[in-house]
Amino acid sequence: MTDITSKPPTEAVLAPDVATPEVVPAGVPPKQGKPASLWSDAWKELRRKPTFVISAVIIIVMVVMAAVPTLFTSVDPRECSLLNALQPPSAEHWFGFDLQGCDYYSRTIHGARNSVAIGLVVTFFASLIAVTLGSLAGYKGGWIDSSLARLADIFFAIPLILAGIVLLNALGSKSVWTVSAVLIVFGWPTMLRLMRSSVLSVRELDYVDAARALGASDWRIITRHILPNGITPVVVYATITVGVVISAEATLSFLNVGLQLPAISWGLMISVAQNRILEAPHLLFFPGLFLSITVFSFILMGDALRDALDPKLR
Amino acid sequence: MKTKRGKSALAALLAFGLFVAACSSGEPTDTTEAPEDTTATTEAPTETTEAPTETTEAPAAGGGIVTSYIGEPEWLQPPNTNESEGNAVLSALFRGLIDYNPETSEPEFTGVAESITSADEGLTWDIVLKDGWTFHDGTPVTAQSFVDSWNYSAYGPNAAQVSGFFSSIAGYEDLQCGTVTEPDPDTGEDVDVADCEGQPPASETMSGLAVVDDLNFTVTLAQPETFFMTRLGYTSYYPLPEAFFADPAAYNESPIGNGPFMMDGSWEHDVEIRTVANPDFAGEDPAQIDGLTFRIYEDVNTAVNDLMAGNLDIVDFVPPERVAEVEAAVPNFGETASSSINYLAFPLYDPAYQNPDVRAALSMAIDRETLVNSPIFNGTRAPAFNLQAPVIPGYQETVCDNWTYNPEQAAALWESSGGIEGPITVWFNSGAGHDAWVEAVVNMWSENLGLDVANVTFEQLDFADYLPLIDEQGMTGPFRLGWGMDYPHPQNYWQLLLYSEFVPPVGSNSTFYINPEFDAKIDEANAQADINAAIPLYQEAAAIACADTPLIPMFFGLNQYGWNDTVDGVYVDAFGNIVYTDLVTTG
Numbered sequence: 001m002t003d004i005t006s007k008p009p010t011e012a013v014l015a016p017d018v019a020t021p022e023v024v025p026a027g028v029p030p031k032q033g034k035p036a037s038l039w040s041d042a043w044k045e046l047r048r049k050p051t052f053v054i055s056a057v058i059i060i061v062m063v064v065m066a067a068v069p070t071l072f073t074s075v076d077p078r079e080c081s082l083l084n085a086l087q088p089p090s091a092e093h094w095f096g097f098d099l100q101g102c103d104y105y106s107r108t109i110h111g112a113r114n115s116v117a118i119g120l121v122v123t124f125f126a127s128l129i130a131v132t133l134g135s136l137a138g139y140k141g142g143w144i145d146s147s148l149a150r151l152a153d154i155f156f157a158i159p160l161i162l163a164g165i166v167l168l169n170a171l172g173s174k175s176v177w178t179v180s181a182v183l184i185v186f187g188w189p190t191m192l193r194l195m196r197s198s199v200l201s202v203r204e205l206d207y208v209d210a211a212r213a214l215g216a217s218d219w220r221i222i223t224r225h226i227l228p229n230g231i232t233p234v235v236v237y238a239t240i241t242v243g244v245v246i247s248a249e250a251t252l253s254f255l256n257v258g259l260q261l262p263a264i265s266w267g268l269m270i271s272v273a274q275n276r277i278l279e280a281p282h283l284l285f286f287p288g289l290f291l292s293i294t295v296f297s298f299i300l301m302g303d304a305l306r307d308a309l310d311p312k313l314r
Numbered sequence: 315m316k317t318k319r320g321k322s323a324l325a326a327l328l329a330f331g332l333f334v335a336a337c338s339s340g341e342p343t344d345t346t347e348a349p350e351d352t353t354a355t356t357e358a359p360t361e362t363t364e365a366p367t368e369t370t371e372a373p374a375a376g377g378g379i380v381t382s383y384i385g386e387p388e389w390l391q392p393p394n395t396n397e398s399e400g401n402a403v404l405s406a407l408f409r410g411l412i413d414y415n416p417e418t419s420e421p422e423f424t425g426v427a428e429s430i431t432s433a434d435e436g437l438t439w440d441i442v443l444k445d446g447w448t449f450h451d452g453t454p455v456t457a458q459s460f461v462d463s464w465n466y467s468a469y470g471p472n473a474a475q476v477s478g479f480f481s482s483i484a485g486y487e488d489l490q491c492g493t494v495t496e497p498d499p500d501t502g503e504d505v506d507v508a509d510c511e512g513q514p515p516a517s518e519t520m521s522g523l524a525v526v527d528d529l530n531f532t533v534t535l536a537q538p539e540t541f542f543m544t545r546l547g548y549t550s551y552y553p554l555p556e557a558f559f560a561d562p563a564a565y566n567e568s569p570i571g572n573g574p575f576m577m578d579g580s581w582e583h584d585v586e587i588r589t590v591a592n593p594d595f596a597g598e599d600p601a602q603i604d605g606l607t608f609r610i611y612e613d614v615n616t617a618v619n620d621l622m623a624g625n626l627d628i629v630d631f632v633p634p635e636r637v638a639e640v641e642a643a644v645p646n647f648g649e650t651a652s653s654s655i656n657y658l659a660f661p662l663y664d665p666a667y668q669n670p671d672v673r674a675a676l677s678m679a680i681d682r683e684t685l686v687n688s689p690i691f692n693g694t695r696a697p698a699f700n701l702q703a704p705v706i707p708g709y710q711e712t713v714c715d716n717w718t719y720n721p722e723q724a725a726a727l728w729e730s731s732g733g734i735e736g737p738i739t740v741w742f743n744s745g746a747g748h749d750a751w752v753e754a755v756v757n758m759w760s761e762n763l764g765l766d767v768a769n770v771t772f773e774q775l776d777f778a779d780y781l782p783l784i785d786e787q788g789m790t791g792p793f794r795l796g797w798g799m800d801y802p803h804p805q806n807y808w809q810l811l812l813y814s815e816f817v818p819p820v821g822s823n824s825t826f827y828i829n830p831e832f833d834a835k836i837d838e839a840n841a842q843a844d845i846n847a848a849i850p851l852y853q854e855a856a857a858i859a860c861a862d863t864p865l866i867p868m869f870f871g872l873n874q875y876g877w878n879d880t881v882d883g884v885y886v887d888a889f890g891n892i893v894y895t896d897l898v899t900t901g
Binding site: 083261275 | 688750754774
């Protein structure tokens with residue numbers, strides 16, 4: 001998509017932008033007093049990408065929907081009458097009614113909250129764990145690295161959904177928090193691996209050596225040099241993870257081990273719909289559509305970010 | 315989880331206490347609406363390749379053999395059969411002392427008994443047998459066959475699952491092992507465990523049973539029980555031939571009964587159980603078909619598929635969500651009343667639920683009629699305004715206002731009593747299809763009482779965890795339970811579910827409802843020799859319970875069954891069993 005000529009400069013600029021005080025870059029010197037950072041470069045590029053713009057708009061809409069559902073519907077999703085049960089979509093009720101006779105449009109809108117909240121919370125904490133431990137492992141190496149890597153391998157070997165089913169069944173109580181906790185516990189290993197390998201490659205670079213030679217502390221090297229330059233793969237992966245987590249939550253709820261009624265969530269809605277797919281296909285269609293669009297947007301966003309932040313992978 | 319037809323709830327409920335054991339067997343129906351839910355996730359996939367399809371070379375077409383759906387039984391012998399599937403087979407292989415009218419469930423003397431009488435208002439019973447009855451192996455059915463069978467079941471070291479059925483007979487205690495208190499391996503709590511080696515029973519026979527001659531025996535009860543006779547048609551009271559006592563394990567594979575059908579070969583586990591008509595059957599209603607084959611399916615949905623494909627003659631339990639499909643695709647569909655009821659019980663030990671007005675408001679806010687007719691049940695349940703099922707003598711459509719729908723009064727009571735502050739937890743057993751109707755109930759509370767659904771949480775537990783917690787008074791809000799009859803008598807509902815002495819672990823009064831006035835009325839009713847005199851008293855007791863609203867009756871089950879044109883005369887009785895002797899082939 002983007003012009004190939006911009007590729008070498010971007011790479012070369014990688015190091016200098018954050019390492020200006022200590023490092024005289026080998027490549028092209030900054031053109032202006034304030035050099036273009038990796039992030040601002042990426043932003044410039046992203047603004048022009050339709051995939052990014054579309055996915056960003058959808059994500060913003062979904063997040064707003066999760067935060068303030070009443071902006072989209074004034075109908076109370078809890079106001080139900082069995083007399084309306086399973087009525088198909090109509091001009092007045094766009095999405096029809098569910099088995100309980102609740103307005104399905106309103107339910108679908110309100111269902112965004114749990115899904116999006118779990119997606120963001122899980123990804124945030126899982127990334128936090130992964131970045132912290134990953135940089136430690138990659139930078140320190142030695143036994144810390146080996147033990148953390150093995151630990152990650154152990155968790156990595158356990159399939160997320162299987163672990164979720166087993167753990168949530170054992171836990172008994174199933175709220176947004178327990179579901180999030182379980183997904184966090186099993187969600188960080190991949191990102192830790194990414195972070196670690198990224199740190200491993202960054203820490204051998206000249207400007208890190210230079211910083212070390214100038215007497216910078218480990219803390220400063222990690223926070224000022226390694227993290228900013230090594231975090232991009234994790235940022236990209238985390239964006240995609242939001243989508244993956246949302247669909248994992250839906251899967252767990254579908255399997256009756258995630259959120260429980262009377263909570264409102266897309267996964268639960270799909271779960272209720274499954275037995276009546278012929279009778280009332282709209283019950284499956286709408287939450288399924290919202291779920292797919294949301295997951296798809298995060299994955300698209302992740303792709304766009306990767307293209308912009310990590311040109312080598314393009 | 316003893317039952318395969320969505321009766322697990324009930325069965326499990328019954329596994330506790332003595333009455334309970336009784337019930338699990340008798341009750342065939344319902345309580346869990348979506349059997350495929352549980353099986354689908356776990357073992358359903360294995361099922362499809364099952365034998366039924368292979369055995370289709372002998373379909374009913376003209377051959378005189380009728381095939382019927384069944385789940386794999388646990389046992390095939392009266393002392394241990396306390397679940398629906400074994401019960402179905404045994405009711406074809408045996409005939410008890412009495413029989414029940416398929417439509418009214420009233421006792422009829424079409425069984426082995428010539429007469430069953432009590433001269434002293436139910437303390438001692440004189441049972442006279444008809445002559446000429448034989449077991450399938452040719453040995454005669456005598457008074458000793460019954461007495462030996464009952465003693466075997468009651469004898470502690472035999473650990474028979476239906477032992478509790480005999481607890482009302484004098485001398486039952488002498489057949490029980492002593493107990494020692496040991497920590498439970500699972501929970502670590504101290505429980506009483508039978509210690510048959512260290513403390514064997516004092517006797518092998520109940521003092522209350524006395525054989526007068528070959529065709530006459532007497533039963534003395536520990537306490538008068540006017541409806542004792544009503545119980546005697548039940549599986550647990552069947553006679554046993556001498557061959558059983560020689561080798562109970564071998565007998566289990568090829569049971570010998572005295573009924574209209576006899577085993578053809580032995581029980582092919584997970585495949586089928588073949589029976590043929592008993593040519594020497596002494597009853598008035600011999601089999602009209604050459605034989606009956608019980609095809610064993612792990613998932614009832616597979617059976618329904620076979621039924622629709624014409625590979626199976628009868629499915630006597632169609633899951634509610636497949637009713638519409640079966641009605642459309644199968645030539646014949648029947649629906650009869652069953653004895654099962656689902657209800658929401660209140661934890662009367664919880665301070666929040668001690669005000670009867672609060673309970674009445676919650677009950678009156680539920681529109682049961684709309685619920686059962688909505689797509690959740692599609693009319694496959696009947697609304698319940700009474701605790702005892704319509705098939706039981708003395709049924710009234712409504713008992714009192716508290717068990718009917720009255721939103722205005724509900725709102726007024728909720729208002730005046732202050733309702734319930736804070737979160738409300740509703741409990742039910744998971745994976746059994748209860749979520750939809752419980753959610754509908756909560757929505758009705760929200761609509762009619764203004765209660766905030768966001769404050770409501772559902773607690774769903776496996777049945778194995780659910781029942782012990784109920785017994786330990788662990789419920790914190792309304793909880794679902796189901797019940798089905800062991801014998802068609804109002805006492806089987808009112809006393810077992812609400813009598814003060816029957817609180818867990820002894821009985822099934824899971825609400826811990828205690829009202830001396832109610833107890834007195836039940837005692838009075840139980841003491842009546844004539845059921846017609848007893849019924850008004852049971853109804854008065856019912857009115858007392860209804861006014862207190864310790865529980866909310868929700869809906870009664872219905873037997874729903876389909877059959878192909880190859881067979882006729884299909885009828886499922888209130889116990890959930892097909893009336894096998896009515897079956898005829900049309901091929």
